[in-house]
Amino acid sequence: MEDTIIPGVDSEVGPLRSVLLHRPGNELKRLTPRNNDQLLFDSIPWVDRAQQEHDAFAGVLKDRGVEVLLLSDLLRETLADQRAHTAGVHAAVDDRRLGTDQADSLRSHLSSATPASLAEVLMSGVTFEELPASEGASLVRKMNHPHDFAVDPLPNLLFTRDSSVWIGDRVAISSLAMPARRRETALLDIIYAYHPRFHGTVRAYGAHSAPVEGGDVLLLAPGVLAVGVGERTTAAGAESLARSAFADGIAHTVLAVPIAQTRATMHLDTVCTMIGPDAVVMYPLARDSLVAYTLRPGDDGALRVDGPAPFLSAAAEAMSIDRLHVIDTGLDPVTAEREQWDDGNNTLAIAPGVVVGYDRNVETNARLEEAGIEVLRLASSELGSGRGGPRCMSCPIARSSIPANPPMHGRQ
Numbered sequence: 001m002e003d004t005i006i007p008g009v010d011s012e013v014g015p016l017r018s019v020l021l022h023r024p025g026n027e028l029k030r031l032t033p034r035n036n037d038q039l040l041f042d043s044i045p046w047v048d049r050a051q052q053e054h055d056a057f058a059g060v061l062k063d064r065g066v067e068v069l070l071l072s073d074l075l076r077e078t079l080a081d082q083r084a085h086t087a088g089v090h091a092a093v094d095d096r097r098l099g100t101d102q103a104d105s106l107r108s109h110l111s112s113a114t115p116a117s118l119a120e121v122l123m124s125g126v127t128f129e130e131l132p133a134s135e136g137a138s139l140v141r142k143m144n145h146p147h148d149f150a151v152d153p154l155p156n157l158l159f160t161r162d163s164s165v166w167i168g169d170r171v172a173i174s175s176l177a178m179p180a181r182r183r184e185t186a187l188l189d190i191i192y193a194y195h196p197r198f199h200g201t202v203r204a205y206g207a208h209s210a211p212v213e214g215g216d217v218l219l220l221a222p223g224v225l226a227v228g229v230g231e232r233t234t235a236a237g238a239e240s241l242a243r244s245a246f247a248d249g250i251a252h253t254v255l256a257v258p259i260a261q262t263r264a265t266m267h268l269d270t271v272c273t274m275i276g277p278d279a280v281v282m283y284p285l286a287r288d289s290l291v292a293y294t295l296r297p298g299d300d301g302a303l304r305v306d307g308p309a310p311f312l313s314a315a316a317e318a319m320s321i322d323r324l325h326v327i328d329t330g331l332d333p334v335t336a337e338r339e340q341w342d343d344g345n346n347t348l349a350i351a352p353g354v355v356v357g358y359d360r361n362v363e364t365n366a367r368l369e370e371a372g373i374e375v376l377r378l379a380s381s382e383l384g385s386g387r388g389g390p391r392c393m394s395c396p397i398a399r400s401s402i403p404a405n406p407p408m409h410g411r412q
Contacts (some may be wrong), residue, residue, distance in 0.1 A: 019395065053382055
């Protein structure tokens with residue numbers, strides 16, 4: 001595809017035209033039993049297999065005419081710009097961790113690095129034994145194990161949904177809550193600021209605001225957002241995003257949706273995702289318990305907050321539809337819980353009624369297909385080790401508007 005695709009996303013299910021992915025790389029090879037919990041992985045993935053599974057994911061999208069942009073390629077291309085290179089060096093080096101002398105030494109070393117080498121450092125990190133030889137004694141180096149990280153790796157780059165999200169024709173750089181992920185936004189910030197592909201891109205909501213992660217943001221309909229509030233996105237973050245979206249004119253309604261603050265439900269898109277203009281796949285235990293606070297701009301410029309009300313009815317009202325149809329994850333409570341943990345709700349819609357889902361969620365996929373949804377199955381033995389499905393692993397850059405056909409919907 002040519003670079004003429006104009007970025008812009010106003011729904012979850014409009015035909016997908018361009019998407020940002022990150023192919024697993026050396027950053028995953030940095031995971032060990034000693035650090036995988038800290039780096040937010042439940043197990044240590046077999047990286048070669050994860051790469052094969054991810055290549056298959058990208059292939060599924062390309063076969064459906066979707067342009068696939070890889071974060072590592074964009075980052076290397078961006079760092080050819082000296083301004084971006086300088087910003088990348090600044091993002092990599094933490095004076096508080098290394099101390100002034102060691103930080104200056106590393107900055108000097110990275111300042112002459114090639115774009116490819118600097119990109120690798122930004123993604124995969126640097127251990128103390130990999131630092132350039134220093135002049136004189138360094139307490140920091142002596143008191144750290146050689147395999148400790150001077151620059152942390154970013155294994156969660158795989159989940160490109162979280163670090164940025166397009167709302168209308170603007171991109172919101174997220175504010176990530178977990179320490180292991182906070183530097184991810186610096187990479188996206190650099191790409192959107194300096195890559196020629198995104199020249200002139202307008203920002204919505206900045207990374208220095210209160211915590212918001214892209215996995216908590218659902219574009220229910222043009223102008224209607226749902227924002228999960230839980231482990232990763234705070235109430236202050238949801239309110240800040242809403243105020244920003246209202247001020248920019250890219251949303252008229254934001255639903256703040258409290259979700260359980262647990263690993264199993266870290267984001268709203270682990271509880272439900274859209275599969276059609278008026279339909280979602282949803283974890284059954286959340287179906288009746290999920291509520292929403294409705295935020296709208298007031299006539300006097302103040303924020304109006306209503307609710308809480310049941311999420312499904314609040315969403316339908318905001319979307320101006322009769323009801324939001326639901327397909328339950330699994331067939332029984334045990335299966336539902338297993339398949340929710342395995343990201344059965346975390347589908348990526350590439351068109352109304354066409355979704356990518358993990359093959360391991362057999363019962364959920366069967367229910368989707370019974371409801372007329374086409375499911376493109378993706379192998380997931382290794383990709384799922386970081387707790388994220390096809391939606392988590394994809395940041396839509398451009399979608400077409402939803403076709404004016406009868407809405408897709410599942411059985412209630």
